[in-house]
Amino acid sequence: MDLQMLTDLYEFSMANGYFATLPHERQARFDVFYRRVPDNGSFVVAAGLQQVVEQVNNWHFSPENIEYLKSLKQFSPEFLDYLSQAKNRCFIKALPEGTPVFPREPILSICGPLIEAQLLETFVLNIVNHQSLIATKSWQINHAAQGRPIMEFGARRAQGPDAATFGARAAIIGGCTSTSNLQAASRFNIPAAGTMAHAWVESFPDELSAFQAWAKVYPDKVSLLVDTYDVLKSGVPNAIRVFKQVRAQGHEPVGIRIDSGDISQLAIAARKMLDDAGFKDAKITASNALDAHVVKSLLDEGAPIDNFGIGERLITSSSSPVLSGVYKLAEEKVNNQWVPTIKVSDSREKITIPGNKQVYRIYDNDHPEQAVADVIALTDETLQAPLKVVNSNPQATNANKVLVNFTAQPLLQDCLTPEGPQKIESDVFKIQQHAKEAIGQLPEATKRLVNPDRYPVYLTAKLAKLQEELIARADFAAQD
Numbered sequence: 464m465d466l467q468m469l470t471d472l473y474e475f476s477m478a479n480g481y482f483a484t485l486p487h488e489r490q491a492r493f494d495v496f497y498r499r500v501p502d503n504g505s506f507v508v509a510a511g512l513q514q515v516v517e518q519v520n521n522w523h524f525s526p527e528n529i530e531y532l533k534s535l536k537q538f539s540p541e542f543l544d545y546l547s548q549a550k551n552r553c554f555i556k557a558l559p560e561g562t563p564v565f566p567r568e569p570i571l572s573i574c575g576p577l578i579e580a581q582l583l584e585t586f587v588l589n590i591v592n593h594q595s596l597i598a599t600k601s602w603q604i605n606h607a608a609q610g611r612p613i614m615e616f617g618a619r620r621a622q623g624p625d626a627a628t629f630g631a632r633a634a635i636i637g638g639c640t641s642t643s644n645l646q647a648a649s650r651f652n653i654p655a656a657g658t659m660a661h662a663w664v665e666s667f668p669d670e671l672s673a674f675q676a677w678a679k680v681y682p683d684k685v686s687l688l689v690d691t692y693d694v695l696k697s698g699v700p701n702a703i704r705v706f707k708q709v710r711a712q713g714h715e716p717v718g719i720r721i722d723s724g725d726i727s728q729l730a731i732a733a734r735k736m737l738d739d740a741g742f743k744d745a746k747i748t749a750s751n752a753l754d755a756h757v758v759k760s761l762l763d764e765g766a767p768i769d770n771f772g773i774g775e776r777l778i779t780s781s782s783s784p785v786l787s788g789v790y791k792l793a794e795e796k797v798n799n800q801w802v803p804t805i806k807v808s809d810s811r812e813k814i815t816i817p818g819n820k821q822v823y824r825i826y827d828n829d830h831p832e833q834a835v836a837d838v839i840a841l842t843d844e845t846l847q848a849p850l851k852v853v854n855s856n857p858q859a860t861n862a863n864k865v866l867v868n869f870t871a872q873p874l875l876q877d878c879l880t881p882e883g884p885q886k887i888e889s890d891v892f893k894i895q896q897h898a899k900e901a902i903g904q905l906p907e908a909t910k911r912l913v914n915p916d917r918y919p920v921y922l923t924a925k926l927a928k929l930q931e932e933l934i935a936r937a938d939f940a941a942q943d
């Protein structure tokens with residue numbers, strides 16, 4: 464789908480105004496970043512870059528789009544003519560998808576003609592905010608599941624078709640192993656997975672005949688939903704009867720799914736019944752409004768669950784449904800000179816970080832597998848020890864620090880030029896692997912689901928000084 468019209472009116476109002484008042488070739492850079500992590504976590508898993516690159520690369524306005532814009536009677540004919548010829552002239556650099564990113568760090572940075580870069584804001588944020596939110600929630604639930612596979616089951620509860628399909632993509636980036644959503648599975652090459660619904664069991668005269676009918680049609684996929692009537696009195700005993708028949712015919716049953724009740728007590732009792740009947744390898748799947756804290760609680764109770772099916776609370780991130788990533792001007796080219804820009808605010812947290820920047824992940828040379836901090840620097844800086852830095856967290860005490868004995872890895876990479884996309888990873892499982900490795904390098908305390916430790920993000924002394932100078936200049940301008 465083309466997204467050039469998924470743009471707020473004010474973007475067009477500004478673009479038309481820039482066209483009327485500023486040089487048309489005025490260049491600008493916008494950064495995408497966020498300030499707060501959903502669910503009080505400490506980082507967000509960046510996702511959605513592939514779709515951003517595809518959409519920006521394909522940016523254009525059809526004759527129908529121009530007709531509609533004309534009908535608003537707000538834009539000059541010259542501006543509409545300019546739009547009708549437009550194609551992408553912007554550059555994008557971004558963190559690879561799956562990278563854990565911290566508050567105020569650029570996730571991506573878009574540079575190009577101001578008029579054009581401004582018109583990309585809404586759909587770029589829509590994509591990045593949605594997919595990063597779901598990838599982050601998925602990571603949290605997968606972290607709680609401690610490596611047990613999770614099937615993404617949310618299509619029916621997602622907030623619309625796109626949220627289901629791109630949400631499933633993001634869920635895989637965050638660690639899920641499969642999806643029940645065939646649109647996502649076929650589009651992104653994700654294994655499709657699933658069991659059966661209560662309707663199947665209810666469609667036969669009794670539970671046993673329902674299970675037998677399933678085993679007849681799918682002898683190699685005997686995964687039975689055992690909670691339609693009574694898990695322990697009928698569901699599991701009937702499943703065991705059918706498992707025995709299946710095994711006598713030379714097939715090994717897959718397992719059972721429990722979808723209601725006290726899941727840990729039911730799983731413990733069902734596990735014993737299956738083991739006693741000789742089905743030690745039959746897996747127990749749990750589902751029913753699961754979220755990270757429920758999964759953790761079930762496992763803390765010792766529930767013998769092998770895998771999970773998780774829908775609504777994953778696909779909607781219902782416990783914390785907003786990632787408020789923003790799109791802020793960082794610099795403009797005026798009279799052939801790049802000039803850093805800033806947005807000041809009474810709240811220190813909302814003050815932007817000016818200039819063309821790079822984000823570095825810092826590794827301690829004595830423990831090279833361990834990331835210890837991030838540093839945001841201007842692109843014309845080289846990071847050498849001893850490096851003077853300032854904590855980017857406005858609430859930090861002891862804000863100044865000197866970093867020594869480190870290796871710095873730059874994270875933002877070129878992804879799109881006006882000539883077309885650079886090679887970026889599109890295999891969702893390779894992106895998932897990158898996420899696992901990059902998150903694996905973070906301190907354990909940063910990954911805690913409850914009250915995680917804050918990971919340090921610093922500005923170089925030069926960047927911090929630039930920010931302070933621009934704040935002072937803005938104060939001065941405000942007094943004029």
Ligand SMILES: Nc1ncnc2c1ncn2[C@@H]1O[C@H](COP(=O)(O)OP(=O)(O)OP(=O)(O)O)[C@@H](O)[C@H]1O
Pocket residue numbers: 722723724725726727728750751752753757760761764
């Ligand atoms: N042992 C447990 N510890 C913590 N949470 C649990 C446990 N067992 C189930 N839950 C969760 O408690 C909630 C129970 O929800 P609900 O009352 O809707 O389920 P139910 O009545 O058993 O099933 P349903 O209404 O779907 O037939 C779900 O989120 C479920 O995952």
Ligand SMILES: O=P(O)(O)OC[C@H]1O[C@H](OP(=O)(O)OP(=O)(O)O)[C@H](O)[C@@H]1O
Pocket residue numbers: 616617619620660661722750751752753772773774775776
């Ligand atoms: O609970 P979720 O995490 O979204 O997992 C997916 C749910 O979808 C199905 O329920 P269904 O739509 O049949 O409704 P139900 O709640 O009555 O089981 C399935 O049985 C799970 O309970």
Ligand SMILES: O=C(O)c1cccnc1
Pocket residue numbers: 616617643656657658659660772774
């Ligand atoms: O395959 C399943 O078991 C499934 C799929 C979607 C939603 N709930 C369950």
